[in-house]
Amino acid sequence: MILDSFTQYKSIFQIQYSDAFEIWDRAGEIARRLSDVWPNLKVKEGQPQIQVLGGEGVEIQTGFSKSTVTLSGAKAFEQRKVQQLKNTFEIWSELLKLDVLNRVSTRVVFVKHFDSIKEANAAVFGLKLARWPDSKVFDQPQEADLNGLEIGYRFEDEQSFSLLRIKAEQLSFEVDLDPYFLDEANIKKTKNRMVIDFDRGLLGKVKVGNIRVDEWIKGFQHLLHRDIEKVLKGQG
Secondary structure, three states: OHHHHOEEEEEEEEEEOOOOOOHHHHHHHHHHHHHHHOOOOEEEEEEOOEEEEEEOOEEEEEEOOEEEEEEEOOOOOOHHHHHHHHHHHHHHHHHOOOOEEEEEEEEEEEEEEEOOHHHHHHHHHOOOOOOOOOOOOOOOOOOOOOOOOEEEEEEEOOOEEEEEEEEEEEEEEEEEOOOOOOOOOEEEEEEEEEEEEEEEEEEEEEEHHHOOHHHHHHHHHHHHHHHHHHHHOOOO
């Protein structure tokens, strides 16, 4: 299984709905209730149309027409976290008075780290999902380390969609600190990784009462692990 060599980096559960004016009246109660579900949440942002709460490994955005839970780490879908997602959905449904949703979706991002961007790109090329030009194009060198692919698949009908993206990327981080306190005042770090990004959701009007978050997450994971191999090894 290709995902066995990857780490689940980020997971996102999102709902969209018609304008929920109740957020103006119940923002404080929403924050308190969510803090009971996710201990040690802190307010990161508060505006009329959105409130953002954050804690260790979690960020929750409750908005006027969209709400999202973003989880970090490989254990985002363990039983305890799924129960917390279920409780969060119930809080949103109750306090925002949601009867119908316009969209329900879940997204996961898997990463695999490499020593260089050239190695990360080689892993993407190795899937043989796209044809690379066999001659020089656009006046760019054929063998440059940063040459790379970003591959996307979209499967959609009137009821649902599934998006799968594969790419290699190089992330750079640099920060200047006070040299009075630190011997190394300038810190630079680079990470090279291959990314598999899968997003699946329901489209159209969905009754809140028909959504069971635990069953949705279970089904999401089943489809991901059942079918991703069919796509990523289809051309190998």
